[in-house]
Amino acid sequence: MRELSPYKRECAPHDLANESNRIKRACFGQPALLGASQTIEPNWLTPSLSSVPSHNNSASPFAISDSASPFPPSLDPQTAGNEVQEDTIIESSNDYELCCFGELLIDFISAAKLEQDNSHVPVELRFSGNAISLYVEGSGKYAGRLESKGITDLMQTYQVTLVTTLSCPSVNKKSTDAIQTSKTLHIVVYGFLKDMNGIGDSLEESDLFLQHPTEYDNRLEYLNPQYLLRPGSSIPRADDCIFQALPDRQSSDAVLEEKSKSQVHQVFDSASGPSFFFQVQQSLRLRTSLQEHQQKALAMMAEKDCGLIANTAFPSLWDRYTESDGDIKYEQAFPGLVVWTNTLVCGGVLADDMGLGKTLSTLALISWFLDLVENACLPESCRTTLIVAPNSTIPGWQEEIDQHIFQDQIRVILYHGSSRDQSAKSLTEYDIVLTTYGTLQSEWKLRNEESPLFSNTWARVVLDEAHHIRERSTQTFKAAAALRTSRRWCLTGTPIQNRLDDYGSLLSFIGVPPFTGKSTFDYWIGKPVTGGRPEGLARLRRLVSATCLRRTKDSVRQALSLPARIIRECSVQMDREDRELYEFFKRSASHLIAGMDAADSDNALANGNILSIINTLRLICNHGQSLLPDFAIQAWGKRSYQAVDSDLTVTKPGMCYSYLDEGHQALLDSVVCPRCANGSDSAMNNTAVGIEGNYQPSAKVRALMENLMVEQRSNSCVYSSKPIKSVVFTFWVKMLNLLEIALHKAGFRDDSCTVMIATIGSIGEGVDLTAANFVHFIEPHWNLMVEEQALDRVHRMGQTRDVVATRYITDDSMETRYAR
Structure with missing residues (x-):
């Protein structure tokens, strides 16, 4: 780390009394990534040192005389040496030329009151670790505190000067109470030309973006490292930029509202490709003839696999561009964003509904x-395809390879388990290498440079059930991104579950510029979409059409002769005892909330106290007392609301991280999720389990048994050649035990196994249940996509009968609120 200057925090005073009405949050073509493959060739101009001030400038941080410069003499180019950063892609003899890199805008909350309300107040920054305290220049009055590792890292790594002002909203000056108000810190960043790209990358990594400055020293060159340019062009002067207000903060991490989710799903469902395309000759290695929609998938994948950007049949991200000298080039364009790159994007997302043959289409491509x-x-030199899949889908891949590929036409090896070391050196001798996400993550954690997964260069990498990488911070995502290949494919029937960044993570893995960074995706796609801005959906539509191919079952049903899918609801009335129990805990929740202020309510939600009662109500809807934890049964026995509140205060439910990436679902199900519930049976009431003689089924279970009986009775009279089979899904592991008892008591003991019971999470991937055609959901799931995934295991190619799904909903309960 280079030596830090004691003057780096110096800020010149500003007299901005006349500028307050003209200063606005600005965004103009910002932000965007500057990749290593992109070269900026601006017309370097010597900055004018005219003494005529800019109309955007009431004071300059740099005076014309050397004595007024905020930089110490040691930073003069004559004495600073010839140090040049290795990652700098701009070569210039003016490496130590002073430049303005743009303006940062950081919002924070502070109760500090300032006399200059609703104006820009010059402040100085005082650092303590990542904490930054703000003090009004001159008076030294405390103005607030925030944390920013990005700013701290910037100061420690680069020789920069920050000119900082604080904008404050108007407050009631007569009030003597401290009011928590939102404030915005404006930071104009100045530094040396040689550090331009490093500064841009450093800020990008911290989710900080440089805007066009509303005021800066116009005698210096303005060069924003996060502004993308086509060769030969230069950044427009801030004076000429059109400023527009930034929207309220949104994030692609946020769970989509129902309206936004519906719009986003419509965008993906419309990405079905062109009606006319050039068919690719099916390989003679395939023994299975491709369906029409699979032929289109092969055509799209072959085109994207080659990285074609000209004369394409499928939508492309690239537009034709003619330079002034007549040369024809291509650029990726969105309104307000232009990305110029020499990097080809080879790959994409095959997002067909489950059961439409994504595996076969991929084998056809290979x-x-x-x-x-x-x-x-x-x-x-490189012919091996690496396929990464969940452990549960590996047998499916092996079966489909045997089913669709002629023997000895493709060499396949499984790299998984304790015996994988024996095959490590010979993987590239095979055409397909199958491995699991678990194996990939395990070898990534070891940082083993000799791991064949990371040392070999693959012809392509295919991620099956690619939503496994939708959380960018996970080891799984980082491991997948580290694989060496020029072609990257994602197979998933659910490119979006609850969050828009589920798709953003796939783009990052594929390497679609400039959306390899989450912040750029948030700025250009996530925030406009979640903020309800129409340009957001327009951008998303273009991006999806150019990177995805998705067909729903409805769109290909006639061509494939898929049977119908029927969804029905079964309303259930609670038994009198269960209703009393339900109303008791419902009132307990009301007591708990009524005794809190707003801050306590938020804490109770975060700690799981209220959510624990919510899940208690869900359990009662299923099976009364039989599923409740001990503390709940004891509180009910005492009829004590205080006991419920007290136990919830002491109880700190553990978070099941396997559900964290399901957004809202994660919080609600973390109190007792299926995997955690299996290990917490000691906290449950076990009196009913295993004692069939004393077992009394709940109203829901009785309704289920009645429907199963009707289905099974129709076995002989309707489908004589193929028995009726039913699948019953529940969210709770403990519920499976109760269902097993109920089935035995109802006479379902036949060895032919016509009823299967399973937790909804255990059956999501790699299972073909087309042998069944009746599906039962004991309780509604918070995330309907999870129900869709389970149902798609039954309703898919190969199903020959109409599929009937029944959802059991308890009347006059919380289930009716989120299930209908």
């Missing part, structure tokens, strides 16, 4: 590619 290699149309 077979087509191998034909090209063997016919010398492509170099043979």
Whole structure:
């Protein structure tokens, strides 16, 4: 780390009394990533040192005389040496030329009251670790405190000067109470030209973006490292920029509202590709003839696999661009964003509904590619495809390879388990290497440079059930991103579950510029969409159409002769005892909330106290007391609301991290999730489990048994050649035990196994349940996409009968609120 200057925090005073009405939050073509493959070639101009002030400038942080410069003499280019950063891609003899890099805007909350309300107050920054305290220049009055590791890292790593002002909203000056108000810290960043790209990358990593400055020293060159340019062009002067207000803070991490979610799903469902396209010759390695929609998938994947950007049949991110000298080039364009890059994007997302043959389409692509290699149309140096899949889907891949590929036409090896070391050195001798996310993550954690997964370069990497990488901070995502390949494919029937960044993570893995960074995706796509701005959906639609192919079952039902899918609801009335129990805990929740102020309510939500009662109500809807934890039963026995509140205050439910990436669902189900519940049976009331003689089914279970009986009675008279089979899904592990008792008591003991019971999370991937055609959901799931995934295991290609799904809803309960 280079030596820090004691003058780096100096800020020149500003007299901005006349500028307050003209200063606005600005965004103009910002932010965007500057990748290593992108080269900026601006017309370097010597900055004018005219003494005529800019109309955007009431005071300059740099005076014309050397004595007034905020930089110490040691930073003079004559004495600073010839140090040049290795990652700097701009070569210039003016490496130590002073530049303005733009303005940062940081919002924070502070109760500090300032006399200059609703104006820009010059402040100085005092650092303590990542904490930054703000003090009004001159008076030294405390103005607030915030934390920003990005700003701290910037100060410690680069020789910069920060000119800082604080904007404050108007407050009631007669009030003597401290009021928590939102304030915005404006930071104009100045530094040396040689540090330009490093500063831009450092800020990007911390989710900080440089805007066009509303005021700066116009005698210095303005060069924003996060502003993308086509070769030969230069950044417009801030004077000429059109400023517009930024929207309220939104994030692609946020759970989508129902309206936004519906709009986003419509965007994906419309990405079905063109009606006319050039068919790719199916390889003779395939023994299965492709359906029409699979032929289109092969055509799209072959086109994207080659990185074609000209004369494409499928939508492209790239627009044709003619330079002044007549040369034809291509650029990726959105309104307000232009990305120029020499990096080809090879790959994409195949997002067909579950059961439409994404595996077969992928095998068709690999077979087509191998034909090209063997016919010398492509170099043979790299021919191996790495397929990463959940452990549960590996047998499915092996079965489909055997089913669809002629014997000995494709060499396949499984890299998984304790025996994988024996095959490590020979993986590239095979055409397909199958491995699991668990194996990938395990070898990534070891940082083993000899791991064949990370040391080999693959012809392509295919992620099956790619929503496994939708959380960017996980080891799984980082491991997948570290794989060496020029072609990256994502297979998933659910590119969006609850959050828009589920899709953003896939783009980052594929390497679609400039959306490899979350902040850029948030700025251009996430925030406009979640903020309800129409340009957000327009951008998303173009991005999805150019990177995804998705067909729903409804869109191909006629072509595939898929049977119908029928969804029905079964309303259930609670038994009298269960209703009394339900109303008691419902009133307990009301007592708990009524005794809190707003801050306590938020804490109770975060700590799981209120959510624990919510889940208690869910359990009662299923099976009365039989599923409740001990503390709940004891409180009910005493009829004591205080006992409920007290136990909830002491109880700190553990978070099940396997559900964290399901947004709202994570919080609600973390109190007792299926995987945690299996290990917490000691906290449950076990009197009913295993004692069939004393078992009394709940109203829901009785309704289920009646429906199963009707279904099974129709076995002989309707489908004589194929028995009726039913699948029953529940969220709670403990509920499976109760269902097993109820089934035995109802006479379902046949060895032919016509009824299957399972937790809804255990059946989400890699399971073909087309042998069944009746589905039962004991309780509504918070995330309807989870129900869809389970149902799609039954209603898919290969199903020959109409599929009937029944959802059991308890009347006059919280289930009716989120299930209908």
